[in-house]
Amino acid sequence: MLIPPKINPSVSLAATAAMQINSDRLRHRLQQLAQIGRLPNGGVSRLAFSAADQDARAQTQQWLQMAGMTVRIDPAGNLIGRYPGQDETLGAIATGSHLDTVSCGGSYDGALGVIAGVEIAQTLHDAHAHFHHPFEVIVFADEEGSMIGSKAMSGSVESRMATLNRSNSNPLAKALTAIGGNWKAIEQAKRQSEELHAFVELHVEQGPVLESVRAAIGIVEGIVGQRRYQITIEGQANHAGTTPMHLRQDALVAAARVILAVQALANDEHKQTVATVGEIHTIPNTVNVIPGTIKLTVDLRDLCDRHLNQLQSQLNQNLQTIGQETRTKIALQPTLQTPAVLADAEIQAAIEQSCQMLNTSYHYLPSRAGHDAQSLARLTRIGMIFVPSRGGISHSAQEYTAPQHCLQGVQVLWQTLWQCDRQLI
């Protein structure tokens, strides 16, 4: 027999929405978490599966349990807290993020989204209140490395991950065991779409846009698609003294034009596309030899996959022209293609309404970094809320988001989840 959760019917949903997030506890918990893996320079090092990562997970598990959640660890190492809903047959409304960091990261990337979930659960629990839907807080395993947790949950684990080595020298299977996962059963971490009604993640922006437009909240339109290419330019290496200028096939001169052509791809009126040449190798790379071969990389990102296709065609055309005019041979080799993921329109609207209700400034923007939410989009509708990163800096000891912005982010998340629950969207 199904035992209904013990729910206090006297707490109405309207009262739930009016409940306040405890700003002191939120700040204190963020500080407490930032002490785990603290570096002398003020940064945080919690590589996935490391002792510090395990300590942060243990602390968070304790907080989730204090908030009245039942906690489990799935085979992919995801830590999942669940708080009963008024109707346990409904899919869960979920939030969460990650606790692992890069080798010298900051105190907010990932941690804020996890603590936000903890605080919302604690707020519900303190008031003996429940959503219609079950409520879940998910701490995804290894976001900064393989994104194994969210990928496994959405059923998209690649077999090559089995052989990946982590920077703490543990094979992934062994590393997973350390955090309570089980590589052999990883497929069982996959969840069904019906189990999750919506997933909304709060995260620091990791870019300078919100600060530049002076908005407290970013409403994420989606996570950009990404294309990477290797370009090889073949010219003719020759003597830098004896070869007249008009008889040269200088691959580096061609590369200079290619770099400007890549930059020009992103000069669209919406300023949404970004295009980067980040790596360049010159052969033979010698002071008195005309460069014969150049290899360089291109990274293109935009929220529209069709636009990325058009940019690729345009780049190809530009390369042909540059090749003809510089008498070099230029080849474009795709090396990575990640499709764009759009945030659910109704969740975006719910975030906007929440901002209006809380009288908080907001701005729509794409996410140009990858997040667990993009994997979850294979399973359920997703939304993301950004708060400003000072100076646009992240993955650094200098990463900082003001306490007021953290609080506003959690309040907007809280109102958004409440609206998702009430509207049964």
Ligand SMILES: [Zn+2]
């Ligand atoms: Zn992150």
